[in-house]
Structure formats: structure tokens, C-alpha cells
Amino acid sequence: MRNRHSLLIFLAVAAIISSIWFYTFLISPPKQTLDQRVHDVASQLKCLVCQGESVADSPATLSQQMRGVIRQQLQSGKSEQEVIQYFVSRYGDRILLSPPWQGLTLLAWLVPIALMLGGVLLLFLVLRSWQSQSDKSPLDADRTESVDIDQNELAYYQKQVAQELAAEDSIFSRPGSEVD
């Protein structure tokens, strides 16, 4: 009974989460301010006169001017991608902070993804072979047979476990488990 209860709670919870996510994602995509959009674009472009900084982060004059250009172009109705494309056409791929999804640089993205998928596949194959190994393992048979264990021996083991646990942590000590 309690289990069915917890299953219901679990399903309800999952339903709530997914509906919220769908709602926020599909029905009301967040409205971005112009500042945010400028920042989004600028953080994908590399500051050409600094070391390892984006146009959004860099205080250099060139970056300030570039932020101004981005703002102008976005205001004039261009999309983020179009603004980025504008800078790529002027400066080449080196202006991008992440490699573009085309040509050789596609590899930069594909290799990690391929490695991850390969890893999942490898793990799956390895696990399957291990599982089949352990199904055949003779130990398994032993385990089921061990049901017919001698009661005295069982009591002995239980005692030993109880005693070791008690020595380990006083909370396990209980009257009647001391062994003479």
C-alpha cells in the first residue's frame, strides 16, 4: 500500500517538474533585454587585443567599440547569428570564442560527443559481458545452496557479526549478544 502511495507521489512529482519545464521553455520563452542580447553576442566573440578574454569581458577600447556595433546592429533588427556572422566575415574564424560548426572545426565538437557515445556503448558491452559471466559463475549456485546452512553455524556467525559491530560502534551493543 505504502509503495503504491510512494509511486503516485513520484509520478506526480515527475509530472510537475516536466510541466514546469515545458511551460517555461515552450510557452513563455524569457524576454531578453537588449543589454542581455548584446552581452550574449559579445561573450561569443574574442577580444582580439587581449589574452583570453571575450568582447563582453574586456575593458579594451576595441571591445567597447565592438559592443557598440553589436548594440546598433541588434537594434536595427538583426538576429544574434547575423551579428556574429557579420564579425566573422570581417575578421575570420579567429574572432570566435568557440569553434564554428563547420569544416575541420566541427571535429572540436564531434570528437567529445563521439567519445561520450563510444564510452556509453563500451560500458554497455562490458557490462553485458560481465553480467553473462556472473550468470554462469558457479558462485551463484553456491549462493542459493547456502540456504541450507547449519543453524548452529548461523547463530555463530550472527553472534560474531553482532560482536564485531558492537566493538565497532557502541550503538550496536545489545543485551544478550555477549559471547562468553
Next chain:
Amino acid sequence: MYFSDIGIISLILALGFAVFTMVVATLGATRELPQLVASAKRSVLTVAFFLILASAALIASFLTHDFGVSYVAQHSNLAMPWYYTASAFYGGQEGSLLYWALMLSIFSAIFVFTAKRAPTVLVPYVMATLMGIETFLLIVLTTVSNPFVRLPVPLADGVGLNPLLMDPGMLIHPPMLLMGYMSFSVPFAFAVAAMITGKLDSEWLRSIRGWMLAAWSIQTLGLVLGAWWAYHVLGWGGYWGWDPVENAALLPWLTATAFLHSSMVQERRGMLKVWNLSLVIASFALSIFGTFEVRSGIINSVHSFAYSAIGAYFLAFLVIVIVFSIGLFIFRLPKLQPEQEFDSVISREGSFLLNNLLLVGAMFATLWGTLFPLISNAVRHETLTVGPPFYNQVDGPIFIVLILAMGIGPLLAWRHTSTRALRRNLGIPALAAAICAAVLPLLGIRDIWANIAFAVCSFSAGAILYEMWRGVRVRHRHGEPYLFALYMLFERYRQRYGGYLVHLGLVMLAVGIIGSHFFQVQQDAVLKPGQKMDVAGYKLVYFGNIDRTYPDVEILTAQLQVWHDGQLQQYIYPGRQLYARFANQPTSLISITTYGLTDLYVFLANWNGLSEATIRVFVNPLVPLVWLGGIVMLLGGIICWWPQRRKRLVSVIVPHTEKEPASERVGAGAVSGGEGALAPPSVESIIGHSDGSKAEVAPGREGTLASPPVGVLSGVPENDEEATT
């Protein structure tokens, strides 16, 4: 006779003793001559002594301003305060190598002092490996990168330290990170020793885990300190830029984390021996790779302050390490037949495998991103940047899945978990996630990715806290007050609860990263006195600049008021320091004030005379959690690592004829239930919270899964109800 002469002599003697140790330790082990091993131990201590002496000589050269020493002249000057002068010891390449060699020798000495804890057969090989690494460093130090080289004519005053390094963070961040890199040598030495001797048993595993935990903790501290340094010094409002050097420090940390998890599978189930060895070797190789990358200057980075041809030596060493390790592997592989026995994917070992896949995947992705510009340059002759957007998109999702797995993993039992039990354990964490997902949009947080990330974090935090609460509750029922019960859990089951603390710290850190990644607000303004700017609920009023000139440095600060909630909070003074010798490198004095969990980060980007300033303001929500999470992780690491008193093993001798009422309570029929069905319920429910350290209770019985006691010990949280399945 200068101090530098003492330094050179010490280095040469240390080199001699390091080579001596390698030879003698190996001979002692192969010929089984304990006297030679004892001699090697003393020789390791001698190496440490000479390296301490050499380091003392270098520091003495700095403090006495011996500008006849080239290294001293290049990295210090008369005007520097004594603490920066002393820390210039590791401010350049030669000195940081000496520091590395020093730390390696000190760790080797600590190993020798604690050698009794390690398996005896391994000791000589561990020493030989450590001294092999030391020999490499000493060869470099005495030839191409000698910090004691004297100039033909001493300079009157030195050049001084790069101003970026003259920061309090500098006093502690580089030494921690270098120590972290170095500390992966000890686990590596254990791995080599195990491959040579073929001794990969539980005793070996315990030793190597201890050293790996120490290395992991040091590296964690180094990474967090590095982030803190970047945040307080660089002025771009962030703390982690996916810079190649930062990546290099993260890579061994990822593999070390993977090892700390997968080694538990080996501890409990005897699986993954080969994999674990590879992770240890990978951690060490990656730390060498990191040094190579930083030192060679093959990749541009904000953090590398020393370039030279020394990279080639490290590359050669890296190749030797890899070839040597692979050779040993092939030699040892026939003996590494694992006890592979896998029952179900939905089990603790299954979750550890997933954890390993994700961590190693993140490592490969980061390594690939770091190296890709080189590849692209070689193939297309085009400089290309792989920057933060790449890593955020590739590593971000991996880490989110990792945090999710981190919440589920500890709830799973070894071998197999029934879906019913899993459902019951997941209820509370899932509820926490749902509440988080529902509440955030109400608070105006509409970003779907932020929502998912936060929900995952609350799931994990809920799982960990609920698990802790269950442990406390069980102990409380046995008469312990709540706080004491919590203390006892940490005291008794250090690995498990220390691990939970690390996880909790990581969740805090993740929340901090998510908060500042998605909700950072940035604004620039050129202000004249009296003008103000509004940023995300904070109002800044500018008053003017203050210029102070000291003999060696000019400090210019802007004065601003911070208003929040209609009240004047405080005055802040973001500024710049201009060192006379580095006039074109003004370092920043960033003003960071924390309101609740939000940082107000104010940077003086530019100024014009005394009455105009370009102010750049970042409002960074939740960043304080990054530092707090780092501290909690470190604390958890230390708790895990803290040596536990060796357990007294009670030998119980029970006459087989004895019958006690206790056995009736147990219910013999429950044996068929397998896991954990043997002991009375109260014991079981506690065992459920006790695995980790518990495994040591009966070391003699490891792997004998068919015998009842181990069945009990592999206890699972839900076993009180599993008994009947």
C-alpha cells in the same frame, strides 16, 4: 662562498642520493636484502634534507638581495616587501621547479616515516619510483634550469616580480597547486610498485587511496584558491575562464576523483583493477602534461609567467612515464585477472561506472578542447580559440548529469537495488527538485537551463541531507541526542559521511557556478563626480579619484557610495596600482562587497585625472557559495582522509552447540533473502548507513560472498523490507 654555492652543492648531492636510492631500493627488493631497503629509506631522508637546504639557500639569497644570482635579480628587487621577496622563490620557472622537487622529497620523507602502514613489499619500489621522478627534476635543476646560476656582474637592483603575482593570493595559490600536481606522484609510485610486484590487494588499495585522497584534497584547495585569485585579481568578474592552464589543473583532479570512486568498487567487489591503475597513471601523466603545457608556452594563457625550452624535457619525461607504464601494464596484465561479477546496472557499482564515464568524458572533452587549437594550427595554419562557450556547452551538461548521478548513487545498494526501494528513497529528493522547479519561475527565474540545473542540485542536496537525516534518526532512536548522533556518524563512518560532505560542498559550488553563470549582471559607465549608475538594484554614486604615490608604487582609487534598498551601505574604493617598474601593467584593486549571497564586484576599468572614472560593475549572485562549497569539499576530503584508528578485531569463539534466544529473534527463514537479512532489524538499518568503512570489519573474509556475515556487511539502506524478496 655565497648561499647560492650551498644551493648548487646541495642540489648535486641530492641528485647523487636520489640515484643511489633508486639503485639500492631496487637491489634491496630484488635480492631481498632488508639492510639495503633500510639504507634506501635513510637516503630518501637525506635527499629531503639537501633539498630543504637548497631551498633555504635560495630563500636566503632572496632575503639578502644577492643580485649576483640571476634568478634573484630577475624576480625580486629592493623595494619589494619581504614576504613577496620570499615568495618569489616559486615566482619563476627555476624556483618553482625547485619547489616541486622540495615538495616531492618532503612527501617521500613522509612516506618513509609512515612506511609501516604500507605493504612491506611495495615500500622499496615506491621509494625507487619517487626518487626516479626526483632524479628527473634534479637533472633539470642542475642543468638547464638552475636557480643558482650567477651573473658575471651582480646587478645593483633586481627587476622585480610580475605585479600580477604581488598579491596575497600569490602567497598561497601557486604553492598549493604545484604541491597538488606533485602529490599525484605518490599514488603513481604505488601503482608502479603494485605492477612490479603484482600485489594489488586490499592493503595496497587502502594505502593508495589514502595518498590519492590527500592529493585530491590538495588539488581541490589549489583549484579553489586559483579561482579565488582570478576573481580577486584579474578583474573580469569571473573566477574560471577555461584557460588552458586552469584546464591543465582540472584534468588530473577529474581522473583522481574518478579513481576515488571506482577504487571503492575494487575495494568491495574486486573489479576494475586495470581501470583503477590506469586512472592513477593518467592522473600523474596529466599533472606532468599540465606542467609541460604551462612551462613550454605552446598554448597561450594568462597564467603562465615563465616560458622556456624546458618544455621539451617535460615532454620527454611524459613520454618516458607513459611508455614505462604501458610496458609494466603489458608485463603485468596476465596477473590482473579481475573478479568480474556484475549483477545489475541499478546498483552502487553501476552508479560508480556512470560516474567514471562522466568524469573521464569531461576530462577528455577538456583535454581535447585545450589541444584543439594546436591541431587546427598544424592542419590549417589558422589560429583558433576554443573558449568558454565551448566548455560550457560540452562540460556543462556532463557536470549536470554527474550531479544528478551523485544524488542517486549513494541511495543504491551494492550488487542490486530493487526498483521499489529505489522509488522510496528517491521520493524526498524528487520532491525537493519539484519544489525547486516550481518555485524558481515564481521568483522570476525563467531560464530553462538554470531551472533544470538548480532542480538537479536540489535533488542531490535533498538526497544527501535525507540520507544523513535517516542515519541521525536511527541513532537518535537508540538514545543519542541529534547533534551527538550526527557527530558519531562522521566519527564512525568517516569515508561515507566525509564523502557526503564533499558531495554537499560540490552541490554548493555548482549552485554558485550556475547562479553566477546565468544571472550575472554587468554594466559599464563613465562617471563624473556626483553621477550615479544603477545596476540590478544597487546604486553607485561616484565622488572622484584619490591618488596616492609611494616610492615604488602609485595607487589610484575611485571613491563610490553603494546604495541598496534605499540605504547607504558603504563606501568602496576600487582602484589600480602602478608599479614604477611595470608602468604598462597596472594591477587592479577590485572592490568586492558581499550582500547576502550576492557579490557586488566593482572594477576601475579606466580613469582620467581625478574626476572621471570608467567603472565596470558586476552583480554576481551566489558566488560566495563557490568559496563556501570549496571549503566544505576540502573539509569532507580531510574527514575521509583522516586516519582511522585501526579496528580491534574481536575474535569470537562460539561453541557450535550453544543456542541463544538471539537466534530466534533473527528468524532463520530470512537467510534466503540474501542481503542483510541476518541481523535483527535495528542492526540492519544502521548497517545501511555504514558501508564504506564497514568493509574493514572483516578483512579476512573479503570476497567470500557466499558466507553469511559478508552478506550482512554489504548492507543496503532498504534491506529491512528487502528481506522477504
